[in-house]
Amino acid sequence: MSDSLGLVGVRMHFAPGEEICAQDEDADYVYRLIDGAVRTTRLLSDGRRQVGEFYYPGDLFGLESGDRHRFSAEALGACEVLMVKRVSPSRTGADRDRFERAVWAGTTTELQRAQEHMMLLSRTTAIEKVASFLLHVVGRDRAETATLPMTRQDMGDYLGLTIETVSRMLGRLQADGIVEFAGCRHFRVRQHIALSRLAVA
Template sequence: MSQLTSISPADSALTGHDWAGAVRLTFRQGEEIYAQDEGADLIYQVVRGSVRTTHLQADGRRQVGDFYYEGDIIGVEVGETHRFSAEALTGCEVLALRRAGSAAYETGRVERMIWAATANELQRAQSHMLLLGRATACERVARFLMDVANRFRGEFVTLPMSRQDMADYLGLTIETISRMLGRLQADGVIEFSGSRKYRIRRPACLSEMAAA
């Protein structure tokens, strides 16, 4: 179960005055932040860790919506309920703020923040559409690895998501994901340290694959 605390002055300094009055929630790995079809009266900002959004279809198949990291806003909806659920990929902390009724809402700050987050979500959706439209599985995986690497600093990048998460996000099978990662490593394009950490050894080559 998540732990709830009031937002601290340090949190306000980190996330900006728009989040003054929010509460901080702490989630364990695999814990649900909000559920599909739940009322969308709260918006959230990831302060620490990684989050995955998923949609369960009527036939039981799972669709991964996207992955979110520190600083990202989640839970913004056009309607009154969440179309996707959100789960903590790692232990994480988020700030939760009511869309209406807060001081930030009264001054219009929440509305402006929601508009900006909505525009960002549209850009994410367009990027995902273009990603799924790539001709080969190798191109999709290359683009995905480039995008994740661009979000983190350091020589090695840690993948917070599982191979199955990657498969559901890229519209591929887990066997194909494993085969493509193995091929990229065998060709010296990337190098894995364990199953979750990798580094890009030939950036120009991976970038060329991703842009194909």
């Protein structure tokens, strides 16, 4: 089955928390997220978990320069994924060109994300990191109201903060009237300028 980019693969459904690919597993496939959200994680040698990135519909993930996956990928909620073979003898002509263009675009996007993540981690204070993260989410959704498909622990492991610090910073932003949460996963930016100033303080 093909998708909107013309990529040909197998559509698979994954339940919340289900593993899509495992760290150090053979990287036989690349993945295009059709619906839902995915996180990539890596277990470090000291037992800590690092969240590499969050992916949303239309994103490619599982792109590797080597033969094995450096990160595991897990469904944050129910999701649908197109699994595309990295190497396929039947991929010729236009199909091969579409695949190569998609991989090139995906690799470029991954590099940009890695650079943005490094910049985010380099921010000095916890409030800067959390404010920057929320601005990124709002910018992705292109709306003043946005959804956080990840947990507070996921955010902490992505930002290099503890779950307690993430929760405290989110509570501070809400208490100051800068953001307003409806439950744990949905929020609205009430003072965009104030949030932007905190992100670059």
